[in-house]
């Protein structure tokens with residue numbers, strides 16, 4: 316497919332990228348392109364300028380601090396996360412990334428692009444919310460940190476405003492996590508998914524049931540299904556699942572994820 | 580925009596519009612029509628190529644993004660007209676019918692075998708998740724890859 320005419324810039328520093336984004340109203344950041352290029356083919360969006368983030372070393376790398384906190388650059392690909400020795404500090408990260416799409420998409424798609432696109436069927440938004448990730452956003456006025464819970468604002472909408480970039484994600488130490496999904500084909504697009512973390516109580520974030528991940532908490536894995544039912548979800552219906560079926564799946568998957576987390 | 584890429588060992592310098600996808604650059608500008616366009620949505624893998632050692636779908640990358648890279652396509656697999664062992668195995672195991680998916684299948688399995696010369700059947704299947712074949716039912720493709728796995 317021929318895309319609409321577009322300008323292209325590949326800055327070498329975050330400051331330069333921010334300037335380009337701020338100075339051009341029609342500019343859009345290009346990360347792995349595994350969503351954006353399709354969006355442009357479909358003319359669902361036609362940016363005037365692409366600011367390619369692939370030259371920004373500042374957005375790469377995975378660091379493990381002494382207290383176990385992981386700091387992951389926004390341009391880290393799923394494949395890099397899966398292979399990273401540091402990222403094993405929070406094993407669920409690599410495990411979930413290994414189930415996203417296929418080798419080619421995992422080689423290009425980035426953790427930053429996944430959360431910034433906030434497609435409600437994506438794997439990482441609920442996972443980031445469940446494990447208490449914190450997102451660092453850079454703009455003209457410097458940096459600010461936003462908890463994952465407040466980062467996702469709507470379908471394809473996040474706290475990253477015009478002229479801003481997500482630069483990195485910090486993730487606290489922890490092992491007791493779980494993730495469960497019903498997908499289109501093995502490891503395909505999620506029809507419904509749930510991420511869980513156990514830290515005393517069980518914290519669940521459900522995907523595909525609303526515009527943003529829905530948080531549900533319970534005292535134990537056994538109480539999760541009732542807690543999900545009490546949330547009175549009204550998920551969308553589509554060709555893959557009715558609203559009622561998604562509601563049912565949400566309780567089942569939340570329980571599976573919680574049991575996996577509790578068993579670790 | 581002026582770009583320079585090395586494709587299968589040969590360097591090309593071309594002026595390309597930023598909107599041009601890498602697959603169109605390879606096929607239309609360089610006349611390397613081995614890589615195919617099946618879906619143009621990143622789903623089928625027929626356009627898979629290896630860029631700086633990384634397997635990717637060339638319908639999901641702009642040609643300008645490949646500036647300065649080393650690209651491998653299916654045309655570059657054989658040496659001096661000799662098929663690689665993997666290509667021969669595809670032939671012997673009847674791993675293709677119409678052949679449309681084959682360039683992508685070969686690039687994906689080439690990338691797999693480089694990283695993991697002795698993949699299990701499950702690893703082979705997982706490596707081919709991003710490549711769709713409408714003809715073979717995959718069985719013979721997996722058999723072909725198994726036959727060259729160490």
Ligand SMILES: Cc1cc2nc3c(=O)[nH]c(=O)nc-3n(C[C@H](O)[C@H](O)[C@H](O)COP(=O)(O)OP(=O)(O)OC[C@H]3O[C@@H](n4cnc5c(N)ncnc54)[C@H](O)[C@@H]3O)c2cc1C
Nearest residue numbers: 344346347348349350351424425428429431437438481621
């Ligand atoms: C065949 C196929 C199947 C897929 N299946 C799945 C799946 O099952 N689950 C899943 O989760 N995903 C899936 N994806 C999507 C894939 O994971 C994408 O890689 C991801 O959604 C977007 O990441 P990206 O790096 O490619 O971002 P891009 O496509 O480059 O960008 C996406 C959006 O985020 C913005 N953006 C990116 N990075 C930043 C940043 N640092 N700061 C500010 N804005 C930014 C861009 O401007 C753009 O609007 C699939 C993709 C394909 C092609």
Ligand code: FES
Nearest residue numbers: 617618619624638
């Ligand atoms: S044509 Fe690129 S993945 Fe189908």
Ligand code: FES
Nearest residue numbers: 676678712713714
């Ligand atoms: S041989 Fe026809 S699509 Fe695979």
